[in-house]
Amino acid sequence: MRELIKMVIVLTILSAFSGGLLAGLRISTAAQIENQQLKFVKGPAIKAILEGAANDPIVDRFKVTDGDIDRSFFVGKFNGKANTVAFESFGKGYGGEVGLMVGVDLDNDKIIGVGVTTHSETPGLGAQAKDDPTFVSQFKGFAIVEPVKVTTDGGKINAMSGATITSRAVCSAATDAGQIYQKLKPQLAEKLKEFE
Amino acid sequence: MAKSFTQEFVKGLWEEIPPFRLVLGLCPVLGVTTTMENGIGMGLATTFVLLCSNVLVSLLRNIIPSKVRIACFIIIIATFVIVVELLMQAYTYPLFLKLGVFIPLIVVNCVVLGRAEAFASKNSLLPSIADGLGIGIGFTLSLAALGALREILGTGTFYGAMVFGPFFKPFTFMVQAPGAFVCLGLMLCVMNLFGSK
Numbered sequence: 593m594r595e596l597i598k599m600v601i602v603l604t605i606l607s608a609f610s611g612g613l614l615a616g617l618r619i620s621t622a623a624q625i626e627n628q629q630l631k632f633v634k635g636p637a638i639k640a641i642l643e644g645a646a647n648d649p650i651v652d653r654f655k656v657t658d659g660d661i662d663r664s665f666f667v668g669k670f671n672g673k674a675n676t677v678a679f680e681s682f683g684k685g686y687g688g689e690v691g692l693m694v695g696v697d698l699d700n701d702k703i704i705g706v707g708v709t710t711h712s713e714t715p716g717l718g719a720q721a722k723d724d725p726t727f728v729s730q731f732k733g734f735a736i737v738e739p740v741k742v743t744t745d746g747g748k749i750n751a752m753s754g755a756t757i758t759s760r761a762v763c764s765a766a767t768d769a770g771q772i773y774q775k776l777k778p779q780l781a782e783k784l785k786e787f788e
Numbered sequence: 789m790a791k792s793f794t795q796e797f798v799k800g801l802w803e804e805i806p807p808f809r810l811v812l813g814l815c816p817v818l819g820v821t822t823t824m825e826n827g828i829g830m831g832l833a834t835t836f837v838l839l840c841s842n843v844l845v846s847l848l849r850n851i852i853p854s855k856v857r858i859a860c861f862i863i864i865i866a867t868f869v870i871v872v873e874l875l876m877q878a879y880t881y882p883l884f885l886k887l888g889v890f891i892p893l894i895v896v897n898c899v900v901l902g903r904a905e906a907f908a909s910k911n912s913l914l915p916s917i918a919d920g921l922g923i924g925i926g927f928t929l930s931l932a933a934l935g936a937l938r939e940i941l942g943t944g945t946f947y948g949a950m951v952f953g954p955f956f957k958p959f960t961f962m963v964q965a966p967g968a969f970v971c972l973g974l975m976l977c978v979m980n981l982f983g984s985k
Contacts, residue, residue, distance in 0.1 A: 617875075
């Protein structure tokens, strides 16, 4: 009996201590991690999507509150008009969440380009979604409000071979982006006027 | 039994060098050694976890009840792995991206658990530090060596710099998974050749 109690106590204290330490570390590194992600992951994806924009989309960004989350939007100016935003959405992949940066033109509600940002997919298979631009280039020109699906699910996107789950994750992230966009479009249009 | 600090440290570099002598922890050895830089990064991350977990396990060895010791070790190891993961995300982001899923997989690296169970839980603090450092650096060196070999043959570069000039046709095979097995096998073979008594 005493041994049992000891086991429970030791495990509980150890887990509690570990949890506390990690929570503290997570909070203290959160800002730094966000900066690094902006610089190395989201930055290149945003620049690729909003290629040819007259401004720097990483500087011209704003946040919109959606429920209890703050979403970041990156503004692209084309032909002197701030009419394009890029924002991130997520889909459930094989190794966790797959982040997808989606660029949308507010004038015609069409996707101007997407790019995978954060992921933990298998190198060589699912990770190709980020490394090989041919897969994500298929999303260009889709209407953002339509659900996006791979061909095996009755959609128009050709899945990457050997990485159906990742392909589905990217599609579901794009579909999710559509819902976010529909919900927030009035606010986005309002905010974009500030960047004119 | 009572070996000196240096002896405990040095044994990890040759006598018990993890992937080649103990043939443990082969998942990252095969997975991330496509370049030397990845190998070193992975090795250092593992060394950090190994050292920290050895220290803590050694300090707590009289408190941890033997029936739940593995669970306790795993909690300790997992904690340090997440510490490494967060720190790498915060400070060496490009490397973190390259190593990807292999960083969280340090948790199940049997070298780390193996040292906690076989060494740190039976020895005092100082030998455990020596053991952790030695095995960790041995692990790093093996990954670096394997990474260098595969990088030179597979992409024709050494730590990112060109070796053979532009007319060298790299054996792409070497940076793919089967090449990892072939390289590891050859290196084991060489190690055994030199180590055989």
